[in-house]
Amino acid sequence: MTGYTLLPTPTSKRFLGGVMSAEVLLPASDGSLAPLSMGPPAELVVPSTPATSRVAFAAAHVVPDPVRASGDGAPCPIDWDATMALRHRLWDAGLGVAESMDTAQRGMGLDWPAARELARRTLAEARTRGADVVVGISTDQLAEHAGGVRAVRDAYLEQLADIESLGGGTVLMASRALAARAAGPDDYLEVYGDVLRAASQPVVLHWLGEAFDPALAGYWGHPEPGKAMEVVLDLITEHRSRVRGIKLSLLDDALERELRSRLPAGVHLFTGDDFHYTDLIAGDGEHHSDALLGAFAVVGRHAAAALAELDAGRVDGFRGILAPTEPLSRLVFAAPTRFYKVGVAWLAYLDGAQEHFRMLGGLESGRSLGHLGDLVRAADGIGLFRDPEVAAHRAGRYFAVHGIG
Numbered sequence: 001m002t003g004y005t006l007l008p009t010p011t012s013k014r015f016l017g018g019v020m021s022a023e024v025l026l027p028a029s030d031g032s033l034a035p036l037s038m039g040p041p042a043e044l045v046v047p048s049t050p051a052t053s054r055v056a057f058a059a060a061h062v063v064p065d066p067v068r069a070s071g072d073g074a075p076c077p078i079d080w081d082a083t084m085a086l087r088h089r090l091w092d093a094g095l096g097v098a099e100s101m102d103t104a105q106r107g108m109g110l111d112w113p114a115a116r117e118l119a120r121r122t123l124a125e126a127r128t129r130g131a132d133v134v135v136g137i138s139t140d141q142l143a144e145h146a147g148g149v150r151a152v153r154d155a156y157l158e159q160l161a162d163i164e165s166l167g168g169g170t171v172l173m174a175s176r177a178l179a180a181r182a183a184g185p186d187d188y189l190e191v192y193g194d195v196l197r198a199a200s201q202p203v204v205l206h207w208l209g210e211a212f213d214p215a216l217a218g219y220w221g222h223p224e225p226g227k228a229m230e231v232v233l234d235l236i237t238e239h240r241s242r243v244r245g246i247k248l249s250l251l252d253d254a255l256e257r258e259l260r261s262r263l264p265a266g267v268h269l270f271t272g273d274d275f276h277y278t279d280l281i282a283g284d285g286e287h288h289s290d291a292l293l294g295a296f297a298v299v300g301r302h303a304a305a306a307l308a309e310l311d312a313g314r315v316d317g318f319r320g321i322l323a324p325t326e327p328l329s330r331l332v333f334a335a336p337t338r339f340y341k342v343g344v345a346w347l348a349y350l351d352g353a354q355e356h357f358r359m360l361g362g363l364e365s366g367r368s369l370g371h372l373g374d375l376v377r378a379a380d381g382i383g384l385f386r387d388p389e390v391a392a393h394r395a396g397r398y399f400a401v402h403g404i405g
Contacts, residue, residue: 024392025405026377029370033404036376038392042383044305044321050094050132051307054281054288055268057096057134058296058303059103060086061344062110062118063354071362078114082354084125086297089353093304095296096132097122098171102212103294105341107176109360112141116162123168134204134292135163138173152178153191157198164200171247171292172196174208176215185221185231192235202244204270204292207232209250211337225250229259240264247272247292251337253280260287274333274340278323282315295329297344302382328378331371339366343375350376350391351384357398369402 022038050056063082070076087097099122100106100115110118119135126133139155147154152175163170172195182188196203207228210217220228236243245268248256253276260269271280271289280289296303302325309317332343342364349357357364376395385391399405 022388022392024376024396025399026373026395027370027399027404028377029368029374031370036380036392038380038385038388039383040388041386042302044301045308046301046304047094047308048092050096051304051311053311054307055096055270055290056296056303056307057098057132057270057292058090058300059098059101059292059294060090060297061341061348062104062360063345063356064109064358064360066356066358069358069360069362071365073361075111075114076109076360078118078360079354080121083118084121086348086353087122087125090297090300091126091129091131093300094307095300095304096134097126098292099123099133099135099168101136101171101173101206102208103297103341103344105360105363106136106138106173107140107213108338108341109363112138112159115140116159119163119168120166123166127167133168134171135166135168136171136173136206137163139175139177142177149178149181149187149191152181153194156191156195160195160198169201169203169244170199171204171206173206174213174216174219176213179216179219182221188220188231189235193239196235196239196242199242202242204244204268205232205236205246206272207246207248207250208272209252211251211335212249213338225252225255229255232259233262236267237264240267243267245270245290249273251275251333256280256289257284257287260289274329275326277329278319278326281322282310282318294340294344295325295332298332298347299325299329299382299384302384324382328375328382328384331374331378334371336366339363342367343371346372346375347379347384350379350394351386352390369399369404373399 023035025035027033063079065077065079068076090097100119104110123133137159139152142155208216220231222228247270249272251273269289270292271277274295302321306318306322333340345359348354
């Protein structure tokens, strides 16, 4: 932590027979209030080693210093101990960590110096246990209107060199600066081609849709995703040896199936579709998607248990564990989707993974209290909370200070 300890407020606890109650009064997005008696945690067999049938990364978030977190635009210190503990929870379930990406509030409170330090610490922690990490690189060190397309390329190359010098594999994230400066597909092909040629190991491309970031509309030089896909395929085909895979975050499962069927042999399709991941990961018998998901930061234990079923050839068991998590994920990623990070942090707080519900840039204000209440109900419905009494206490205390109950 950051030199102090957050203590519960004794007077806010509710007891039944001397035991903390797992009942909580929850708001809903329709404005209603209703109590919830939380059920037990899901009984899951969670492996401690990575899956063998699929590659799976969870995009992890960051925990700020709660005293100094605000929306005033000033940099906020990160609670490194709590942030690293989140990553160890994912590694404990055999999942890889996708670092310094949008789930970590990249571009929404996390700037490049902080993202680089985050990557450095995570890569160092991962080496102590042989865990898997990929790190997002972008162009966010550029001033808003500085330079043209070549400046974007140079910014990518700077971040690539920094992360590779730390021993990290990279995810080539979509660039707001490139979207603003590119005149058409050729500019994308030139910039990405130069970066791929400079990479010392294969990289993961990332196609992030405008639902996640409106500034990325028309990425790859086309507003129509089908035409943009042709540009992506041209890029991957030309640089096949430099591309490990592509993470697709368009929330369009039909387009994902088409793209993965046309990828060169050995190139992975990492689904970033937080609405349809069960079917996409299960596959169609000929092709399947691997995973690089913000949703897996929320349902990591369920994901790990489901992947173990898939490793054993029990597809029905895989679906039986993972499919029930999708309604919660759809709620976390509901429009406006860019605020999904609020749900990730909220549920981590309730599940005891961090000691407060504050976010970089005051982003926790991006969702209503009703939405937070809906998340509690959906999470309880799949047995997400390892300690339902703690979750109920924390939710009740948070809503109480906002005038509920």
